[in-house]
Amino acid sequence: MHEQSRQTDVAVIGGGVVGLACALELAREGASVCVLERDRIGGACSYGNAGWLTPSMALPLARPGQIHKVMRWLLDPESPFYIRPRADPALVAWLFRFLTASRRGPFERGAAALVALSRFSVDAWEQLARTPGSEPFGFARNGLLSIYETPRGIEVARSTAALTERFGVPFESWTADEVREREPAVRGSQIGGLFFPQDAHCEPYPAVRALAASAKDAGVDLVENVEVLGVDRNSSSLHAVRTTHGRVSAKDYVLAAGAWSGSLGRRLGVRIPVLGAKGYSLVVPPLRPHPRRSLYLAERKIAVNPHADSLRISGTLELVGEDLSINWRRLEAIVKGARGILALGEPLGETQIWRGLRPCMPDGMPVIGRARGCRNLWLATGHQMTGLKTAPGTGRLLAELMSGRTPSFDAAPFRADRFGNGS
Numbered sequence: 001m002h003e004q005s006r007q008t009d010v011a012v013i014g015g016g017v018v019g020l021a022c023a024l025e026l027a028r029e030g031a032s033v034c035v036l037e038r039d040r041i042g043g044a045c046s047y048g049n050a051g052w053l054t055p056s057m058a059l060p061l062a063r064p065g066q067i068h069k070v071m072r073w074l075l076d077p078e079s080p081f082y083i084r085p086r087a088d089p090a091l092v093a094w095l096f097r098f099l100t101a102s103r104r105g106p107f108e109r110g111a112a113a114l115v116a117l118s119r120f121s122v123d124a125w126e127q128l129a130r131t132p133g134s135e136p137f138g139f140a141r142n143g144l145l146s147i148y149e150t151p152r153g154i155e156v157a158r159s160t161a162a163l164t165e166r167f168g169v170p171f172e173s174w175t176a177d178e179v180r181e182r183e184p185a186v187r188g189s190q191i192g193g194l195f196f197p198q199d200a201h202c203e204p205y206p207a208v209r210a211l212a213a214s215a216k217d218a219g220v221d222l223v224e225n226v227e228v229l230g231v232d233r234n235s236s237s238l239h240a241v242r243t244t245h246g247r248v249s250a251k252d253y254v255l256a257a258g259a260w261s262g263s264l265g266r267r268l269g270v271r272i273p274v275l276g277a278k279g280y281s282l283v284v285p286p287l288r289p290h291p292r293r294s295l296y297l298a299e300r301k302i303a304v305n306p307h308a309d310s311l312r313i314s315g316t317l318e319l320v321g322e323d324l325s326i327n328w329r330r331l332e333a334i335v336k337g338a339r340g341i342l343a344l345g346e347p348l349g350e351t352q353i354w355r356g357l358r359p360c361m362p363d364g365m366p367v368i369g370r371a372r373g374c375r376n377l378w379l380a381t382g383h384q385m386t387g388l389k390t391a392p393g394t395g396r397l398l399a400e401l402m403s404g405r406t407p408s409f410d411a412a413p414f415r416a417d418r419f420g421n422g423s
């Protein structure tokens, strides 16, 4: 078989929003960069997510006081966070780490770092939206309104909002009447809301396309339909990656393969305890009246994003690994949940259904940095529910670490070797 080979300064594996943001930053610094994507750019988890750019919600998944909730979720197939009980050693190890990571100290440091990454990123998305010639992607900074139906729900949320406020994310408390008056699309038994005026939203796939176009303009070579299969390496560095279209050799490699980073990482010689958590989004016809801003139906854990001519409703988190099958019961639970607060059509009307795999680390923090035991392999993965809202910051942080500069963010909570991921 004839094999082609390609040479570049940096080969980024995975053309989702995170890989693209890293590629763009590295190219801006003068490196020759290629992105190797086995399918099409932005076609996986970055395609149909909720489209929220919300530092107010950029928090690690693992939180203090989680253990009782997890036990309840385990037993309820309609809960917003579902773990089908199964004898899977990777799942058991993941859950053990998840529960032990939910301590207040690491949570608060991680939260501060993620919020900082997200605030930087939302500004970067805004800048991209304003760049002359950039493809429009529905960027709007209209804020996020989080809606509560129980006194306990709003009380817990206020304490979390007070925490993110310390990290520079302001909020306002709205009464039930203020919610109805300012957001007439909301009905049902809500008792009040928290409003985060600096949050933004966008249409996810157009946003990724705009980012890809920007990376291409900066000189990045975007290569689709090329799958990375394995690697040539010695004990301390990679020489080349083997792909379906020959070898690619680079000075440095960035693994940004989302929920597949665990299985691919093993082939590259690193262990990354990332697990795919499936979620769904539905795009339905617009409401009358249509929401003015993003809404979070907090107790139902449903995200609502008003596009110009449609409504996107997203939710559920099911730890599944790499399984992309559709669980209709969970999809119906999202529609049923949204109907409790919004006047969705009955029947829904023309609907697009999408599902994706959030790459989740057990401590709920992305991994951004050099892989332990491999000099020229860098990791940018594990962004759980925050990949879109933290991608530009991730790119900036990774580029700073790769060039040995002092990082602009607290890099410690993202360290790639915190789980001992050597080969």
Ligand SMILES: Cc1cc2nc3c(=O)[nH]c(=O)nc-3n(C[C@H](O)[C@H](O)[C@H](O)COP(=O)(O)OP(=O)(O)OC[C@H]3O[C@@H](n4cnc5c(N)ncnc54)[C@H](O)[C@@H]3O)c2cc1C
Pocket: 013, 014, 015, 016, 017, 018, 019, 036, 037, 038, 039, 040, 041, 042, 043, 044, 045, 046, 047, 048, 049, 050, 051, 052, 053, 226, 227, 228, 229, 256, 257, 258, 259, 260, 264, 277, 278, 279, 280, 281, 303, 314, 315, 355, 356, 357, 358, 359, 380, 381, 382, 383, 384, 385, 386, 387, 388, 389, 390
């Ligand atoms: C329902 C839902 C709602 C969400 N809402 C939000 C939100 O509102 N805001 C937010 O910030 N985040 C949200 N997220 C999370 C967000 O979508 C992810 O964090 C983000 O898309 C992860 O990006 P990524 O680039 O790491 O992964 P992906 O987008 O999955 O990209 C990884 C890429 O790697 C490629 N790849 C894998 N293996 C190989 C290989 N061997 N060779 C070459 N390429 C390979 C894949 O094909 C894929 O394109 C949501 C997720 C879901 C499921």
